[in-house]
Amino acid sequence: MQRASVFDHLILWAGVIFLLFPVWMLFASSTHSVENIVRDGLQFLPGGNGFEAYKTALTSASGFTDTATGLRMMMNSLIMGLGFAIGKIVISMCAAYALVYFRLPFATFWFWLIFSTLLLPLEVRIVPSYEVVSQLGLLNSYTGLILPLIASATATFYFQQFYKTVPDELLEAAQLDNANAWRFFKDILVPLSRTMMAAMFIIMFVVGWNQYLWPLMMTTEESYYTIVMGIKNILSVVREGRVPQYNVAFAMVMLAMLPPVAVVVFFQRWFIQGLVESEK
Amino acid sequence: MGALRLTNIHKTYANGHQAVRGINIEIEKGEFLVLVGPSGCGKSTLLRTIAGLEAISEGEIHIAGQRVDTEAPAKRDIAMVFQNYALYPHMTVYKNMAYGLHNRGVDKQTIDQKVKHAAGLLKLTDYLHRKPSQLSGGQRQRVAMGRAIVRDPQAFLFDEPLSNLDAKLRVQMRNEIKTLQRSLGTTSVYVTHDQTEAMTLADRLAVVNAGVIEQMGSPMEIYERPQTVFVAGFIGSPAMNFLTGRLHNGRLEIGELSIVLQQPPRFDGEVIVGLRPEHLYRQAEHAFSLPFQIEVLEPLGADTLVWGHVSGVQETVVARLSRAYPADAPRTLTLYFNEAELHLFDAATEQRLS
Ligand SMILES: Nc1ncnc2c1ncn2[C@@H]1O[C@H](COP(=O)(O)OP(=O)(O)OP(=O)(O)O)[C@@H](O)[C@H]1O
Ligand SMILES: [Mg+2]
Numbered sequence: 195m196q197r198a199s200v201f202d203h204l205i206l207w208a209g210v211i212f213l214l215f216p217v218w219m220l221f222a223s224s225t226h227s228v229e230n231i232v233r234d235g236l237q238f239l240p241g242g243n244g245f246e247a248y249k250t251a252l253t254s255a256s257g258f259t260d261t262a263t264g265l266r267m268m269m270n271s272l273i274m275g276l277g278f279a280i281g282k283i284v285i286s287m288c289a290a291y292a293l294v295y296f297r298l299p300f301a302t303f304w305f306w307l308i309f310s311t312l313l314l315p316l317e318v319r320i321v322p323s324y325e326v327v328s329q330l331g332l333l334n335s336y337t338g339l340i341l342p343l344i345a346s347a348t349a350t351f352y353f354q355q356f357y358k359t360v361p362d363e364l365l366e367a368a369q370l371d372n373a374n375a376w377r378f379f380k381d382i383l384v385p386l387s388r389t390m391m392a393a394m395f396i397i398m399f400v401v402g403w404n405q406y407l408w409p410l411m412m413t414t415e416e417s418y419y420t421i422v423m424g425i426k427n428i429l430s431v432v433r434e435g436r437v438p439q440y441n442v443a444f445a446m447v448m449l450a451m452l453p454p455v456a457v458v459v460f461f462q463r464w465f466i467q468g469l470v471e472s473e474k
Numbered sequence: 475m476g477a478l479r480l481t482n483i484h485k486t487y488a489n490g491h492q493a494v495r496g497i498n499i500e501i502e503k504g505e506f507l508v509l510v511g512p513s514g515c516g517k518s519t520l521l522r523t524i525a526g527l528e529a530i531s532e533g534e535i536h537i538a539g540q541r542v543d544t545e546a547p548a549k550r551d552i553a554m555v556f557q558n559y560a561l562y563p564h565m566t567v568y569k570n571m572a573y574g575l576h577n578r579g580v581d582k583q584t585i586d587q588k589v590k591h592a593a594g595l596l597k598l599t600d601y602l603h604r605k606p607s608q609l610s611g612g613q614r615q616r617v618a619m620g621r622a623i624v625r626d627p628q629a630f631l632f633d634e635p636l637s638n639l640d641a642k643l644r645v646q647m648r649n650e651i652k653t654l655q656r657s658l659g660t661t662s663v664y665v666t667h668d669q670t671e672a673m674t675l676a677d678r679l680a681v682v683n684a685g686v687i688e689q690m691g692s693p694m695e696i697y698e699r700p701q702t703v704f705v706a707g708f709i710g711s712p713a714m715n716f717l718t719g720r721l722h723n724g725r726l727e728i729g730e731l732s733i734v735l736q737q738p739p740r741f742d743g744e745v746i747v748g749l750r751p752e753h754l755y756r757q758a759e760h761a762f763s764l765p766f767q768i769e770v771l772e773p774l775g776a777d778t779l780v781w782g783h784v785s786g787v788q789e790t791v792v793a794r795l796s797r798a799y800p801a802d803a804p805r806t807l808t809l810y811f812n813e814a815e816l817h818l819f820d821a822a823t824e825q826r827l828s
Contacts, residue, residue, distance in 0.1 A: 363560035366527050367621075371574035372548035381573070385564040 217451070224248070224444035231440045247445040255416075262416035264446055267424040271403050272453060274339050274420055278402025279395050281344035286394075287387065290353035291379055295365070305354075312347045316408055324411055334415045343408065349394050356390050357383065392465040400454045421450045477503040477538055477661040478524070478629055484532035485519050485685075493519040495685035497533075501629075501678075504659040506652070510672035511682035512708070517665040520682070521631050524663065525554050538628050548577075553622035554631040558638060559614045561606040561621075567593075568602040571620045585624075592620040595654065612643050619651070623658065630655070632664040636671065648674060669709055673697070681705045703824040706748045706817055712779060715754075715791045717747045718821065726818075729786025733762050736813055739827035741820065748817035751779065754793035760810035766791070768805050773798055780807075 219236045226241030252264040292298060293305055316323065323342045332338030360383065368378045384391075409420045419427070428443040478501040485494040493516040501507050509517045522528045524535060526547035535543040542550045553574075561570050568589055575585045593599045596616040606614055615635060622630050635651070636644045652675055655662050666672050672679055673693045680690040681704070689701045700706035706714050719728040724738035728747055754764070764784050772779035778799040781792050793809055818827040 361558065361560065363556045363558060364562065366525075366547075367554075367556065367560040367562070368573075369527065369547045370525065370552075370554055371621075372577040373573070377577060382562055382564075388564075 217448075220444045221448055224441050224448060226441060228437060228439055228441055232437060243441065245445075247439075247441040248449065250439070251442045251445040251449060262419045262424060262427075264421070264424065264449060266417065267419050267421040268449065268453070270336075270418055271420040271422065271450070273336055274405060274409065275399045275403035275453070277336065277340035278343055278405070279398035281340055282346045282349050282398045283391055283394050285344055286346050286349035286353050287384070287391075289350045290357055291383065293350075293354055294357040295375070295378075308347050308350055310347075311345065316343065320407065320411065327412065334413055334418050336418075338412055339409060339418065343402070343405070346398075349398070352394065353387065353390060356387060360386060389465055392461045396458055396461050396465070399457045403450075403454050421446065425450065476500040476536075477505070478663070479536040480520075480524070480533065481536070482533040483520065483523060483530055483535070485516070485523055485528060486531045493685055494523065494530075497682075497685075497687055499680065499687070499690070501661055501663065503661055506655055506662045506664065506675060506677040507680060508664045508666060508672045508676035508678070509680050509682055510666055510669055510708070513667055515682045516685040517667070517682050518633055521554075521633050521663060521665050524550075524629075525552055525631050526550050527554075551628045552631055553625045553627040553629075554633065555618045555622055555635045557634045559606070559618040561614060561617055563606055566603050566605055567598060567609070567617050567620075570606065570617055571624050574621065574625055588624045588626075589620075592623040595623065596620050611639050612647060615639065615647055616650075619654070623654075626660075628661065630660050630662040632662065634666055635664075637666075637668070644671070651675065669711065673709070679709075681708060683708075699826070700748075700817060701826045703746055703748070703819050706819070710750055712751050712792050712794070714748045714750050714817070715789065717749070717784070717787050717789055717791070719745050719747045721745045721818065721827075729784055731762075731764060731784070731786070739818060741818075741827050744821035745827065746819040746821050746824070748819065749811060750815065751792045751794040753815040754791075754795075754809045754811055756795060756807070756809065758808075758810060760812050762811050762813070764809045764811070766793070766807050766809045768807060771799055771801060 219238065222240050223231055223237045224247050225243050225245070226237050227243055230237065230241060252268075255261060255263045255266075289308065293301060293308075298304060327333060327338045327342055330338075332341070364382060365378065368382055373381060404422060405420070406422050406426075409418070409423055413419060413423075425443055425446050428446065429438045431438050478499075480497055480499045483494055483497045484492070486492050495516075497520060499507070509520065511517050519528060523530045523543075526542070526545060526549075530543055533543070534541060537550055537552065562573065565573065571589045571592060572585045575588065580588075589602070590599070593602055596619060598613065598616055598620060601609060601613060601617075606617065609617065615638075618635065632651075636647050639647060648671055664675055666675075676693050678690060679693050679696050681688045681696065683704050689696055689705045696705060696709055700709060700714075703716065707716065717728050719726055720743065721727075721738065722742055724735050726733050726735055726738070726745070726747070766780075766782050766784055768780055768782040769790075770781040772781070776796070778795050778797070779792055780795055780799060781790060784791055819825060820827055
């Protein structure tokens with residue numbers, strides 16, 4: 195028993211080290227100067243530059259204008275990630291509520307219609323989506339960045355399955371308690387869905403934060419650039435025959451990792467707490 | 475005027491199943507009516523139509539003189555206690571009870587006063603800030619009751635509220651419900667398939683079968699004068715013995731037995747003879763006797779159930795004999811019974827022959 199648990203821990207530690215190793219290399223390298231990195235490759239041990247590269251990454255702009263600083267791009271990514279996650283959750287919860295609790299004409303048809311959009315990810319419909327957004331005059335705006343992405347069949351499906359497990363008696367008790375459709379949603383379904391919402395938020399925020407193709411298409415103004423685009427931009431000076439600021443790029447990668455990690459850590463605790471506490 | 479009046483209620487589900495087929499009930503204010511019947515007979519359906527959770531297909535429902543069958547559930551001034559309690563899991567006991575009042579725009583102070591009063595009645599005062607998951611089954615049951623009580627409605631509707639509790643707690647809660655209902659004086663309709671619960675709780679009992687009421691009356695009335703074979707077999711435990719027999723000129727023949735009745739019904743032909751297990755005696759002071767062949771003994775402690783056969787009769791007969799019956803006692807025995815405790819039914823219509 196004891197032996198087995200030591201062995202288990204060894205395996206787990208091996209896994210953790212294996213996964214964290216590249217992250218550590220990035221971090222260690224980001225504290226070296228560009229020359230060191232170019233000459234000696236990635237570094238195992240921290241160098242002498244400290245957090246200088248982080249300061250550069252956050253404050254100095256990499257583009258043609260002064261607007262796209264790391265901080266600004268982080269901000270944009272944050273807005274994008276939050277808008278993406280919250281928007282998806284709100285829309286899917288409402289859609290699922292309609293599908294489960296209201297007697298819609300052709301409900302099955304609507305369900306399959308929503309479900310079939312899974313076959314059309316953004317990459318497939320990117321040209322028409324771009325066309326629509328540009329005709330609406332939403333290029334270079336947060337609305338344009340977020341809105342076309344927030345319809346989500348997956349999340350709708352998850353919420354729908356969840357609502358179906360909520361016992362009918364709760365709805366009936368609420369009806370007798372004079373709760374109308376809106377109150378039932380707000381006072382009962384939403385609080386009961388907390389764990390589902392936390393789980394969805396974790397997933398969707400990370401996906402939204404990591405969006406690359408859509409912001410790349412959508413934004414021409416540097417003030418709307420996201421951090422993922424920023425990393426790419428620093429490295430792309432190779433094409434112009436210049437040596438990229440590897441340390442700054444690495445620092446930016448590290449920075450870009452922090453918010454998703456924070457969201458996971460924070461919401462996971464909430465998520466587990468919810469799992470333990472809630473019962474239907 | 476009755477507190478609750480059901481007139482010719484019909485309910486046909488969308489799939490064409492006729493769950494309720496013409497039910498008429500008038501309930502007095504403060505009365506405790508119990509609907510009892512086998513599983514699937516339509517008891518819950520009837521209760522849910524009163525609550526407004528199912529629309530009726532035909533008929534009228536009046537509560538306190540108001541016609542309500544087209545009103546929304548919340549407008550009917552009734553409160554319902556569900557079998558699995560249907561408490562809101564994320565709300566504290568206090569909020570569970572307050573929610574209905576809050577949604578009706580009652581002010582905070584009144585809500586507080588009502589909830590605390592109900593909690594006092596139900597011994598829930600110490601649990602007001604707990605979530606339902608932190609309560610025992612009996613306590614959850616009380617919260618469900620509390621949610622009904624705070625509303626101070628025209629009627630309580632109970633749908634098998636005790637069936638999730640263990641046997642001992644069920645007896646205790648049964649008494650509490652009865653006491654509470656008496657002291658509050660609220661008209662109540664209670665659905666159950668447990669006939670002990672039905673007998674002990676009811677002021678009036680309605681035995682439902684296949685969507686219609688077979689018989690309605692006080693529990694003792696139904697026990698003593700069941701109008702149909704179904705009611706006779708459903709009420710009483712163990713169930714009444716039924717023996718086929720013939721009635722001819724006041725002479726009743728059951729198997730090899732032939733007895734002359736003192737007050738025979740005016741009927742000639744095939745009959746079903748009903749005789750309750752507790753109305754078979756070992757003492758010779760009762761008028762008629764049966765030779766009885768014992769097959770199985772079931773000691774219950776206070777009583778013993780004796781299963782066996784009467785010669786010339788196909789059906790198994792059970793007798794409930796007081797005290798323990800010694801296992802090594804003789805295997806044949808003579809049992810006695812009275813004419814007054816015989817129930818005679820027309821074999822063709824299954825209706826009581828008075
Ligand atoms: N939504 C529905 N659609 C179609 N038929 C239904 C529906 N609900 C109930 N029924 C049918 O109506 C009949 C009566 O159901 P009901 O729930 O009233 O029974 P019950 O007397 O309460 O039984 P139990 O003691 O098992 O709760 C059953 O045969 C059931 O199958
Ligand atoms: Mg039922």
